Amino acid sequence: MSRIEVLKTYKIYIGGKFPRTESGRYYQPKANGKLLGNICLSSRKDFRNATVAARSAQGGWAAKSAYNRSQILYRIAEILEGRRTQFIEELIQQGSKKPQAEKEVNLSIDRLIYFAGWCDKYTQIFSSVNPVASSHFNFSVPEPTGVVAILAPEESGLLGLVSQIAPTIAGGNTCVVLASENIPLCSITLAEVLSTSDVPGGVINILTGNRKELIPHFSAHMDVNALVYCGNNSSEIKIIHEAAVDNLKRVILRDSGSYISDKYESPHLISSLQEIKTTWHPVEKIGAAGSGY
């Protein structure tokens, strides 16, 4: 007897749960003329809910030890490895060739491992002890920016997404991500990986939907501390810059390309989403005898 295939319902990922969009809307992206699925067309309220989840998860995530965050990133890579075939199939479904798809999945796993390694190292690299003219011990350390909204690369549905999420969370931030509009399948499957890999709910939230519709809300929300935009549409960038001024959101522009290059493996991707805190610590005496602290 022939069997009817059981198809997956692609839902969104907010606060560690998989709700449907509150709007009840969906869209139907196609690849090679074939329907990819009924994908949630997220609304501004979904974004709002995701931001609330990201905000409430942020303190706890940043407070975890760097070593523990590292373990969790490594765990994501482990689970992703176990699901390799599924991701490869989805990439092929979305129009990739098989060798390309395999390469993309392998690189995604490797990239997670790469940033897992950086979790307990970037602070040392980007911290400094600063020479000052007064009797102060003056030092600077990076701290997470907070809640980061990410407009993920449009052309790279898995590797591009992972390349944005990994450095963001490695640095103690939480994020709300809008996945690629036309090739969204891997983003939701990645969410399934995240929900089974010790990432606390709310640290990563993934929405699918229409960029144009959501960009104004992503850029204007007062509780979003930084916005990462992957792409090169100048009218979108203008909207973002204008709306982001209200709370002086940090706006970071990145590529929408293939993300295969190893320039996406750099601790500077972590530091771009850190704020530098400088402390002036009074010391009793600085003299010929040496430091007094």
Next chain:
Amino acid sequence: MAEKDYRLSPRVDQVGIQDRVDRFTKRSVKNEAKRKGLYMTLNMIDLTTLEGADTDFKIKQLCYKAQHLHDSFPGLPTTAAVCVYPNFVKTAVNQVKGSGVKVASVATAFPSGHSSSEIKLLDTKIAVDNGADEVDMVISRGKFHSGEYNFVYDEIAAIKEACGKARLKVILETGELGTFDKVRRASDIAMDAGADFIKTSTGKISPAATLPVTLVMLEAIKDYYYETGKMVGMKPAGGISNSKLALQYLLMVKETLGGKWLNNQWFRFGASSLANDVLMQIMKQESGIYQSKDYFSKD
């Protein structure tokens, strides 16, 4: 002494209550109705601090906040009252003078209510003498559970007398009563004994105010009103921290008791963090932009 046998208070249909509450939670309030509801909510809040760590300065901050909810946006109402422990009443009265904000004080060995009648009366008297406009008393849940309804009734009546002109809110602490039937019974006792308000909870134990338990109390108020023609106020307290929930409470009041109850003479929220959430929602309504706690006062 109470004249009624409170064992005969009406029984509550638990399934029916839950069913009605479910309908309130699925309602969507938008635009102008939402805006009005949010302003109304602000004006119904008893801004509360009841911590062991309270200090005079904390009370001053609270009183300032009650009158200046978000000064960068003009035209906002004040809260209805501030709610403090009796020893802070004097400070609070001085701070809110002339602003229309009332001072409510908890009394009668809040929150447990375990003390002698003398202490409870004195507690009330101190609050009133210091200028409290409203007194929030707790009932003796222990006596209530032992079936000593007359004791509970007499105690409320005595406190009511000690209140003089101050309005009396009677806290049932529904989280310790157990069943809706008992909530109804306690509501009936409190209203018969002279309560101006009945209030769900101290906020010190969980569960505090919930929609179902509030509905049970609203129904009791309705029946009391039909029976005697006297209006009694309602104050859910504890656990109401977001605007959406507050609006659902307002819907429930409107549809159970009617518009007459929709002002701070007859309906209050006992809350501390609710005010900021409502403010954030109001600013969202006005600006179209989702807000952040960073730009509002600390609770």
